[in-house]
Amino acid sequence: MSNTGFFLSFEGIDGAGKSSHLDALAAALRQAGHTVTLTREPGGTPLAEQLRHLLLHHAMDAHTEALLAFAARRNHVCQVIAPALARGEVVISDRFSDATFAYQGAGRGLDWDLLLQLERLTLAGFGLNPDFVLKPDLTLWFDLPAAVAAQRLASARLPDRFEAQPAPFFAAVAGGYARRCAEDAPRFARIEADAPRPAVWQQVLAAVQSRGWLKEGA
Ligand SMILES: Nc1ncnc2c1ncn2[C@@H]1O[C@H](COP(=O)(O)OP(=O)(O)OP(=O)(O)O)[C@@H](O)[C@H]1O
Numbered sequence: 001m002s003n004t005g006f007f008l009s010f011e012g013i014d015g016a017g018k019s020s021h022l023d024a025l026a027a028a029l030r031q032a033g034h035t036v037t038l039t040r041e042p043g044g045t046p047l048a049e050q051l052r053h054l055l056l057h058h059a060m061d062a063h064t065e066a067l068l069a070f071a072a073r074r075n076h077v078c079q080v081i082a083p084a085l086a087r088g089e090v091v092i093s094d095r096f097s098d099a100t101f102a103y104q105g106a107g108r109g110l111d112w113d114l115l116l117q118l119e120r121l122t123l124a125g126f127g128l129n130p131d132f133v134l135k136p137d138l139t140l141w142f143d144l145p146a147a148v149a150a151q152r153l154a155s156a157r158l159p160d161r162f163e164a165q166p167a168p169f170f171a172a173v174a175g176g177y178a179r180r181c182a183e184d185a186p187r188f189a190r191i192e193a194d195a196p197r198p199a200v201w202q203q204v205l206a207a208v209q210s211r212g213w214l215k216e217g218a
Pocket residue numbers: 012013014015016017018019020021152153156193195196197200
């Protein structure tokens with residue numbers, strides 16, 4: 001087993017099917033000998049979970065959404081993600097900064113360059129190089145048409161403020177993920193999420209195996 005930590009994020013529009021695979025990937029990596037922290041955004045610390053509740057359930061404008069998301073992220077990185085990576089562990093986060101670009105940028109219409117500035121302000125300074133901005137080593141982007149996600153969510157839980165948005169909002173959010181992926185392609189693995197669960201899982205495994213973090217047959 002390697003003792004070098006790495007950072008994975010799962011991204012996609014609501015209902016894309018991330019949750020089904022987060023636990024399974026954490027289990028596979030633990031089986032391979034890694035210590036894994038499985039966490040989520042917004043959230044992951046007591047303070048960030050309170051900010052999550054505000055973001056998901058209280059009306060606010062797009063700037064406030066973005067500032068809350070980055071404030072929660074800063075606390076999460078300082079308290080959980082950076083210390084775990086420094087110990088050589090694996091961190092898997094259900095969403096990270098790409099979500100703010102997709103939801104508040106492409107979805108709500110906030111300026112992309114403004115979000116890049118907030119990202120730098122929040123996430124620079126965690127490496128030896130002061131210009132290094134903390135990003136996942138690999139982002140699994142669950143790409144699913146907004147109409148299919150809406151069908152999947154229709155019979156599910158009571159929607160929060162984002163899940164209650166109409167399909168065009170999610171089409172815009174998906175466009176935001178596509179833009180982030182185009183701007184930093186080596187970091188992303190695009191998962192075709194409009195497939196049966198076992199086929200989606202095979203894509204998740206293949207992406208992680210291709211980085212050498214799991215052996216084939218794991
Ligand atoms: N491959 C699949 N085919 C059909 N339905 C699926 C598939 N994967 C997940 N689902 C169903 O779609 C719904 C949403 O899945 P899930 O909660 O995993 O999505 P998610 O990406 O985690 O969403 P969110 O970000 O909103 O929490 C659930 O009802 C789940 O059972």
